[in-house]
Amino acid sequence: MGLVEFATNPWGQTVPIHIFFYLMWVAAIGGLAFLMSHAIYVQFVAAKEAHAVAVDPALAAKFPARIPRHSLVARMFHWVMSVAMFALLITAFVPRMGYPFDWVTYHWIAGLVLTASIIFHIFHATFWMDFWAIWPNKEDIEEAKWRFMRATGKDAPEPRKFGKYPFENKMYHLIIVLSGLAVTLTGVFMMKRVRTPFFVRNPYLFADMTWGLMYVLHGLAGVGLIGLVMVHVYFALRPEKFVITESMIGGTMDRDFYLEHYDPERWKVPAAK
Amino acid sequence: MATIRDIMPAFELFQPANIDDALVLLDHHGSDAWVLAGGLDSFDWLKDRIKRPKVVIDLSQISELRGVKEVNGGLEIGAMTTLTEVVRHPIVKEKFSILSTGAELAASPQIRNQGTIGGNVSQDARCWYYRGGWKCYRAGGNICFADTPTAVNREHAILHAARCVAVNPSDSAPALIALEAQMVIRNVKGERVVNAEDYFVGPAIDITHMNVLKPGDLLTAIRIPATWAGAQFYFEKVRDRQVWDFPLMNVASAMVVNGGNIEKIRIVVNAAAATPLRLKAVEDAVRGQPRSAATGEMGGKLAIVGAEPLRYNGYKVPLMRNLVKRAISGVEEPKWA
Numbered sequence: 001m002g003l004v005e006f007a008t009n010p011w012g013q014t015v016p017i018h019i020f021f022y023l024m025w026v027a028a029i030g031g032l033a034f035l036m037s038h039a040i041y042v043q044f045v046a047a048k049e050a051h052a053v054a055v056d057p058a059l060a061a062k063f064p065a066r067i068p069r070h071s072l073v074a075r076m077f078h079w080v081m082s083v084a085m086f087a088l089l090i091t092a093f094v095p096r097m098g099y100p101f102d103w104v105t106y107h108w109i110a111g112l113v114l115t116a117s118i119i120f121h122i123f124h125a126t127f128w129m130d131f132w133a134i135w136p137n138k139e140d141i142e143e144a145k146w147r148f149m150r151a152t153g154k155d156a157p158e159p160r161k162f163g164k165y166p167f168e169n170k171m172y173h174l175i176i177v178l179s180g181l182a183v184t185l186t187g188v189f190m191m192k193r194v195r196t197p198f199f200v201r202n203p204y205l206f207a208d209m210t211w212g213l214m215y216v217l218h219g220l221a222g223v224g225l226i227g228l229v230m231v232h233v234y235f236a237l238r239p240e241k242f243v244i245t246e247s248m249i250g251g252t253m254d255r256d257f258y259l260e261h262y263d264p265e266r267w268k269v270p271a272a273k
Numbered sequence: 274m275a276t277i278r279d280i281m282p283a284f285e286l287f288q289p290a291n292i293d294d295a296l297v298l299l300d301h302h303g304s305d306a307w308v309l310a311g312g313l314d315s316f317d318w319l320k321d322r323i324k325r326p327k328v329v330i331d332l333s334q335i336s337e338l339r340g341v342k343e344v345n346g347g348l349e350i351g352a353m354t355t356l357t358e359v360v361r362h363p364i365v366k367e368k369f370s371i372l373s374t375g376a377e378l379a380a381s382p383q384i385r386n387q388g389t390i391g392g393n394v395s396q397d398a399r400c401w402y403y404r405g406g407w408k409c410y411r412a413g414g415n416i417c418f419a420d421t422p423t424a425v426n427r428e429h430a431i432l433h434a435a436r437c438v439a440v441n442p443s444d445s446a447p448a449l450i451a452l453e454a455q456m457v458i459r460n461v462k463g464e465r466v467v468n469a470e471d472y473f474v475g476p477a478i479d480i481t482h483m484n485v486l487k488p489g490d491l492l493t494a495i496r497i498p499a500t501w502a503g504a505q506f507y508f509e510k511v512r513d514r515q516v517w518d519f520p521l522m523n524v525a526s527a528m529v530v531n532g533g534n535i536e537k538i539r540i541v542v543n544a545a546a547a548t549p550l551r552l553k554a555v556e557d558a559v560r561g562q563p564r565s566a567a568t569g570e571m572g573g574k575l576a577i578v579g580a581e582p583l584r585y586n587g588y589k590v591p592l593m594r595n596l597v598k599r600a601i602s603g604v605e606e607p608k609w610a
Contacts, residue, residue: 193436202421202422204422
């Protein structure tokens with residue numbers, strides 16, 4: 001038992017063909033273990049936050065009652081991507097779980113929707129959003145170090161409140177970007193191996209080794225996404241994070257939540273009129 | 274890739290004497306177990322060392338699995354009944370001659386003496402890339418060697434290909450589907466009965482299996498209802514060597530004709546796709562029509578809608594059209610002189 005299954009091709013070369021599919025269970029169990037550990041940690045170990053921190057009324061008056069967080073376009077992208085991602089995971093792994101169905105067509109259609117939504121998101125984020133707000137920077141890493149030190153009882157300066165996206169959020173986005181690009185780029189090429197209306201099927205487009213590595217990368221990123229999606233859904237449903245989840249539906253969040261958890265200097269919000 | 278021929282790899286052999294013991298063994302060994310019926314498909318795999326089961330469960334000692342019984346005007350055929358026994362059985366010949374014809378056209382007399390009806394319907398694909406041991410989709414890999422720009426794919430599918438283009442090679446399967454047969458499947462948990470047309474699974478659903486049997490399952494019998502007893506039947510098989518070969522394509526039809534019009538019909542083609550294809554659209558189109566060459570022509574044209582031939586199997590499109598035409602009109606056209 002390993003990570004990758006190999007086969008001999010007609011030229012006698014040993015080439016990778018895909019990952020072992022037990023890895024989907026490893027990813028699912030890993031994701032479950034993480035969220036159970038986190039839930040136990042939050043419930044029994046982590047210091048409880050103080051009750052509603054009093055917000056300075058003068059400061060609050062500078063901001064609108066509802067703080068805009070996600071534009072309609074950004075929210076639509078998120079939900080389209082979510083539907084595509086769930087469709088991809090279901091069509092990829094449910095047949096492997098012993099419930100076979102005709103999955104290939106649905107899988108590549110969902111893959112195309114995901115690819116299109118990612119391309120759209122890249123343009124939208126580059127030209128219409130604060131592009132760098134989501135990428136981790138030196139400050140984030142330094143402050144994460146401080147947080148960890150303080151959580152483990154060591155002396156460290158008090159970190160500032162977050163900008164629009166907390167460090168964990170930025171790291172999650174980074175990992176999703178890497179795994180998302182891995183599955184979509186390999187997936188688009190893999191469409192040359194099945195019958196679609198777009199390409200003439202040609203499994204000899206690349207050498208067997210290249211194809212094999214592509215399948216392995218697609219598989220590893222795919223099973224990784226099982227765990228990542230589980231963790232994302234878990235955090236979206238946690239009570240203390242639910243305000244953020246609601247903002248992905250309605251677009252705004254409560255002013256008090258904003259002032260309590262975010263640094264207005266780092267996440268600048270248009271002033272109240 | 275297989276390099277050693279004719280010497281089987283070591284395996285543990287079980288020869289249970291009854292179905293219950295066989296089911297316990299199948300349940301215990303799960304996917305490690307290989308069910309051996311007549312051995313004609315199995316020994317190829319084993320001698321070529323492509324399939325290497327840990328355990329082989331030989332059904333030859335189970336007398337419950339053999340024989341043909343008359344039940345409510347229909348038949349129940351044990352899965353281990355040989356093709357010769359099926360061919361020669363008087364009731365099969367009298368009432369369900371489409372099955373005796375189909376079974377008689379399978380392989381050679383020696384093979385029919387050894388081969389079983391259960392094995393014939395459950396046999397694996399004959400695609401030589403797959404049989405050659407290449408790690409194709411059907412073998413759990415990531416490619417179909419038969420569906421590439423340079424592939425040799427004369428015998429392969431023209432319909433319903435989904436990554437794999439291998440076809441089902443059974444001669445008895447289309448006859449059984451035409452007769453509305455049911456497959457009796459047992460495992461340690463109990464029995465389930467599956468319509469013959471639902472017994473076969475295409476690559477879109479499960480690319481590594483040809484039928485619905487799961488580890489632990491055993492096909493124990495095939496039930497043929499009285500529904501089509503004595504109907505008008507047609508079976509034709511086209512193959513490269515008339516003496517002994519798998520079908521390039523075959524067709525089976527069962528029909529009730531009233532006043533010259535087709536009142537009821539079931540028509541099935543095999544070796545056109547990974548599963549035997551019941552041509553429901555053709556049945557609907559010809560039902561109520563006169564049984565004539567024109568109706569056959571119309572049915573034949575309808576049958577090939579959506580066909581996507583590969584590089585070397587374009588001939589299968591007119592072949593299927595003509596077989597369906599003849600299966601409907603019932604007139605076999607003159608053979609080569």
